[in-house]
Amino acid sequence: MNPSDETIENALSGFCDYFFSLEHVPKRTRKHIASPQKNSSCKRLNMFLRWMVRIDDHGVDFGIWKKIKPAQLICPIDLHVSRVAKKLGLITRNQPDWKTALELTEHLRRMDPVDPVKYDFALFGMGIDGDF
Secondary structure: OOHHHOOHHHHHHHHHHHHHHOOOOOHHHHHHOOOHHHOOOOHHHHHHHHHHHOEOOOOOOEOOOOOOOHHHOOOOOOHHHHHHHHHOOOOOOOOOOHHHHHHHHHHHHHHOOOOHHHHHHHHHHHHHHOOO
């Protein structure tokens, strides 16, 4: 693989392609594995990557995977994060999908290019509280 092709998007798409190329994977499993190719936000996969890659002082992120840099991560997005990000002017799209996750992450990179996903927890918390 060309190093310029080593993105989270390509990795998640590759994981999905590989998983479903395996001989004994039931077809009904397809709906349970998210992929950027289907414009899914891949929230659970991005959240898992965040936990494994980022290091924090609060015990939320484990930081045990060293081959992926925090700068490469995509911000996990759901309705709560999307609603807050829209109110803050961080996104323009209405659907919490892959394109919106990329748009949000690009805006967060402007604030911290080394660790843009660190803002995820705050955005999520503001959306859950509903006070925002």
